[in-house]
Amino acid sequence: MKKPSVKFTVILGVIVVLLLAGASWYSIMFNDWRLVARMDFEAYEFLSKDLPMLGALLLFNLYVIYLGGLLVWAIVASKRRLAKTKTTRKMDPRLGLLGVFGFFGFVGFWTYSAFHQVYPFIFFVFFGFFGFFYEGRMSGILMDERYVENRTRAELAAHRVTVAALFVTLLVVARGAILGNLEYTLIAVLIVLSLTVALDLFLSEYLLYRYDRADQLDEGGEG
Amino acid sequence: MPDFECRLKKYRQLKELTQEQLAQQVGVRRETIMRLEKAQYNPSLKLAVDISRAVEAPIEDIFIFP
Numbered sequence: 001m002k003k004p005s006v007k008f009t010v011i012l013g014v015i016v017v018l019l020l021a022g023a024s025w026y027s028i029m030f031n032d033w034r035l036v037a038r039m040d041f042e043a044y045e046f047l048s049k050d051l052p053m054l055g056a057l058l059l060f061n062l063y064v065i066y067l068g069g070l071l072v073w074a075i076v077a078s079k080r081r082l083a084k085t086k087t088t089r090k091m092d093p094r095l096g097l098l099g100v101f102g103f104f105g106f107v108g109f110w111t112y113s114a115f116h117q118v119y120p121f122i123f124f125v126f127f128g129f130f131g132f133f134y135e136g137r138m139s140g141i142l143m144d145e146r147y148v149e150n151r152t153r154a155e156l157a158a159h160r161v162t163v164a165a166l167f168v169t170l171l172v173v174a175r176g177a178i179l180g181n182l183e184y185t186l187i188a189v190l191i192v193l194s195l196t197v198a199l200d201l202f203l204s205e206y207l208l209y210r211y212d213r214a215d216q217l218d219e220g221g222e223g
Numbered sequence: 224m225p226d227f228e229c230r231l232k233k234y235r236q237l238k239e240l241t242q243e244q245l246a247q248q249v250g251v252r253r254e255t256i257m258r259l260e261k262a263q264y265n266p267s268l269k270l271a272v273d274i275s276r277a278v279e280a281p282i283e284d285i286f287i288f289p
Contacts, residue, residue, distance in 0.1 A: 144251035145267050146258065212254070 007071065016056075016063045023056035023085035087148075090140050096133025101126035102198065105191070118187055128201025133211035147212065154207035162200040165192070226286040229262040234278040249273040 027036045027049075035053040078089050105124035111117040141147070169192045178184045235245055235256075238265035249270060259274070266274070266286075269283045275282045 142250075142252050144255050145270060146251065146255045146264055 009067075011064060012066075018058050020056045020060050023052040027053045053170050086143050088135075088139055088141050088143060091132060092139075093136030095132045095136060098132060099130030099202075100125055101129070105194065106193075108187075109190050112187065118190055121187065121190045122194055124191060125197050125201075128197065128198035131202040131205030134203040134205040138209055138212065150211040151208055154211055155204045158200050158203035161203060162196045164197050164201065169193075169196075226289065227262055229259055229285065231274065231278070231285050232260045233254070234280045234285055235249050235260075240278070245274070245277055248277045254288070264277065 009086070024036050027034055031047070031049040031053070034047070034050055035057070081087070081089070082177050104126070107123070108121035109117055111120050143151075169189065173185055173189055176182075176185075178188050191196055229248045235242070240248075242260075246256045250273070251270065255264065257272045259266060271282050271286060275285060278285070
């Protein structure tokens with residue numbers, strides 16, 4: 001079975017999002033915000049005007065399931081290739097740009113003050129995706145014993161730093177409240193946890209790259 | 224930094240092997256052979272044995288520990 005191309009997946013995603021946006025617009029303009037604004041589904045009665053929104057939601061959910069399937073496919077394929085070739089996974093360093101999504105974490109300050117919603121803080125985890133830049137620069141190389149050793153060293157160093165950060169956070173939040181407010185404490189914990197996960201993801205890739213390529217300029221060619 | 228002397232380069236050149244060829248024979252990357260020749264990497268016993276067989280020289284002549 002052939003793997004679907006990235007282009008196909010992105011185009012499909014754009015179409016689904018556009019359909020959802022169109023259906024939302026239709027609902028807002030002509031259907032009294034039904035299925036867009038929060039509503040009581042126990043008292044829900046079907047109207048034919050709901051069809052565009054229901055269809056768009058169905059497509060959106062199917063697309064999410066499709067993405068989940070792709071993820072499983074990628075993991076299985078990666079494991080098979082690993083067992084066969086013993087090389088690192090293929091990755092474009094430009095995927096490191098996904099780390100930019102980490103800045104969406106700052107939206108959490110606004111959503112908290114406006115709606116008391118804190119979930120956008122989780123986006124800080126995306127900062128860890130900057131590590132894909134380094135992983136991409138080492139993609140497709142043979143995982144020999146030196147690589148495995150460096151990988152272990154890098155992960156250990158990254159875990160040490162993140163555990164230290166978590167320990168300090170624990171000491172601070174264990175005092176009970178930040179600025180005398182338990183909600184602020186929860187937000188602080190959420191931010192620190194997200195940033196810690198991001199740091200772990202990033203550091204393990206960055207340190208592996210540094211250990212592997214250290215003194216590269218100093219290395220001679222054939223002697 | 225490993226504290227030993229490595230004479231791999233000498234034995235590799237005697238066998239007229241390039242770093243790439245030796246790396247392929249023993250299943251590592253060329254960078255690993257470079258590090259070994261500069262005594263910047265302490266190999267596993269298995270890799271040391273594989274290298275010794277590839278260049279047809281005793282391990283103790285290739286890797287000299289004080």
